[in-house]
Amino acid sequence: MAELQALAHAVRSGATSALHVADQALERAAERRALNAFDQLDDALVRAQAAAIDERVSRGEDPGPLAGVPVALKANMVTPDLPTTCSSRILQGYEGFYDATVAARLRAAGAILFGKTAMDEFAMGSSGEHASGGPALHPTDPTRVPGGSSSGSASAVGAGIVPAALGSDTGGSIRLPAAFCGVVGFKPTYGRVSRRGLVAFASSFDQIGPLTRSLEDAALIYEVIAGRDPLDATTVSLPVTSALQALDGASPRGLRVGVDASLLGEGLQPEIRTSLERAAHQLGTSGAEIVPISLKMARYAVATYYVLTSAEASSNLSRFDGVHFGVRAAGAEGLEQVYTRSRTLGFGPEVRRRILLGTFVLSAGSYDAYYAHAQKVRTLFCREFEQVFQACDVVLLPTTPTTAFRLGNQVRDPLAMYLQDAYTIPASLAGLPALSMPLGVDEAGLPIGAQLLAAPFAETTLFRAAGALRSALAGAGGLP
Amino acid sequence: MSAYEAVIGLEVHAQLKTQAKMFSDAPVGFGAAPNSLVHEVCAGHPGSLPTVNGQAVRLAIRAGLALSCALQRVSVFSRKHYFYPDLPKGYQISQYDMPICWGGVVAYELDGEPRACDLTRIHLEEDSGKSAHTGEESTSHIDLNRAGTPLIEIVSEPSLRSPEEAAAYFKALHQLLVCVGVTEGVLAEGHMRCDANVSVRPVGQEAFGTKVEIKNLNSFKFLKDALAFEIRRQTACAQAGEVIEQETRLWDDTTKQTFVLRKKEGAADYRYFPEPDLPPLVLDDAWIEAERAALPELPHETRARLQSAYALSPYDAAVLTANEGFVPRLDHAVAMGANPKAIVNWLTGPIAGAANAGEVALCGDAALSFEGAQGARVPLGALVDLQQLVDQGRLSHNLARQVWAKMLETGDGAAQVMEREGLEQVADTGALARLVDEVIAANPNQVAAYRKGKTALMGFFLGQVMKASQGKADPKQLQPLLEAALSAEPH
């Protein structure tokens, strides 16, 4: 039984109290305050939720499959009881007045919502360094980044403060930090999880998913939060098939695993390449079929992604204008200055860059050449994956080109930072379910992640493959 | 000096008659306390997402059918970006290159002649909030109650050529949309707002001149007046060789002039792109058929039918169609056996007058009743009975009106009132002859004058007999009787 299930079971049975679990998590949070993983954490609020769970247990009620489990939310997920800042100056102190659907579903399952984790501002970033409250730090090496944009979520789970956190993934923002911090990070198929209450970055890419220490925990959280939401027109009505069951006895036998050897070459840290090759080999010897595939579109992924997501972001962030919510900059004379001062001074440099790029590609005269063209290129990505998944069940590739880099290394060169997402972006373009799982460490002891992709809505296959990879690695000599 | 003609196109925004807003389930309303009809979606709060109001879609389908548009099975919502305090998201969700309807036509009448103006398209969109300031205040106040209200925008081809045509078009469009239940159409509450695009060109030239947009013409009169002014202004400019600037203007009804709101330095860049939070709108055949089946007879169809079925004049047909409840009453009365012309006279005469004065109300009940000022109800059948009494010669038109008034006071039936009030017409020839003899005997001078040639005195005699009979003499028989009696030699 995985950690979350065991924990919930203990709370439901009275073997431990939710308050005790909460207090321990709060203690760990206090001990690791230097990680800067949390943008908001209200001890009293956490304790009050825990006390309420204990009260229900003592009345003989079953609070649900996540009873007493502390789950951190990312700072872009709206709840009415704690500010939602998106790690941006423009939303300092912003208090929403409704619960994000995922928050409501977690609550209904008995979970304790444990603070809001630091992130790259408005989810734009791959390191966590674009945060108004300063970056979250890597859980084992504080000179390094935890990855972004779900930086605080990965850091908190990686450091063992909480057993689970929600992140959001637009181009890799769950998977990349999960890989850097040595935890599991899962992005469901686009449309599986409601985006209502998630502060939008790129509406046709954003998905919410779990960061956990085990595959079972990720599957459990997924099953709690997934499913159609009538308040989000981009969620699908398909039933949520069990990912947990797929892990049960997951075997590599007969699994077709696609590997594109050309992606394991230039630009990839050698230790990561070695780990991936060994993983593929172990899968093969355990009975999986390694199928050579070619992801020719991969080299266009970053460019396509940045045109499309910047466009959507520039649109979604138009609402931050210093008028209806958020911060209005001081010294504004007249309405125009309310807009320009609030936005220019309230947004950080990365957000400003993307707003400019996005506005540019949508503007008259540029639309056809950039935005419309990129939408068609996106179709080519979808088509390529359709072909690929005829030949294999899952695709195995690296999550990141390097392990966690040092603070300050990439942040000066936006393009270099964008290329960190090269392996994670293709799944985002095609809306595929994708998962990063730990694959060991490099010579500096920094975690390496392996990424698995499956066809749209094939979460069951994806988790089966992840379980199979885990057992193949375990069989070969021990890895989480 | 060359003659110029005007080219006019109208964009009408009609508020759909729904309970909830276009892209959320916040309530729609007018006159509520500011920001009380608002939740996170219409306030554009972070994390909020739009959904699509099914009732609004069905009303848009209904409008498209009523206006003979080509309904698009697949249409797409788009974002239209601009910064303004009454637009909290910084964009409006509208439809751009794939609207719900293309084409269509508005049938209207001008000077009794049937006309038609083609439409370009109809699309769905959300309304913005309202900004207001008082006097010289340097602060604007924003109320988002209206933000998100469902609208259809109906765009006409630039086929209108005069302020009269434009006003007639707007009026007919208003009547049609109210008739089919798409909008409540209360102009004072902003349910239909009209923007006019107007330009002038020398007669015979094909190319259009520079167009000026006049916004917010929310009454038929303002539309006509503003267009008339603007056409004069532009024509004068053109004739003087001045350049007409592309501008947005408003109508000032106090000074009776249009004035510049802003210059259009090039078209605004709205950066339209497909709304990523909403999949394409695919219309179900079942919805379309349901709306088609629910469409009532359209006003221009009714006018045509009334003219052909009952041989009514275009004027009478128009009056009947324009007054709510009149046509069903005419149709039902005829079905009960009444003479259509007589019922039309009742409706367009005393009933229309009383309804406008607020003295009678037309009820929506199955009996198609009329309700008097004191709340008494008279079913349509009672009016039919009353008219039958006239047809039988027992009541004159005048007497019938008196009976009708009493019926509305008491709720009693026609015959009952007639007998109780003693209003039955005197039609018995013998009784009438006696009255005539009495009057002749009582007025020897006038009789003499009449016999000497002053035939205009017939009116005097008619009046005298009427008076003697307390207004109950049958006028149809009177005149021949009097003539006969007066022309007889004195004996």
Added chain:
Amino acid sequence: MSIDRDTVYHTARLARIDLELLPAAEAETLAAQMESIVAYVELLRELPTEGVEPTVHPIPLTLVPRDAAARETPGAAAVLASAPAHDGATFLVPRVVGQEDSDG
């Protein structure tokens, strides 16, 4: 096609970002970064896309219009609570004069 300095400033204006509010060096860097990013995405020009449909959503979605009854609203106080300037009933902004589409 690429992006020149004037276009950067025009684009910023459209997005209500005022580059003059940034330290001169930062504005300069931002403009240069824009130019290099736009140059980078020119890479996409290599791909022929005639006859290819654009993708808006990567998975098939069906729009289901809602027939929900109107939901109760939280009231002006809650809506205005996070507004930077309000008078308890309305949002306050410096007076708007003849700007973008104002109406009614």
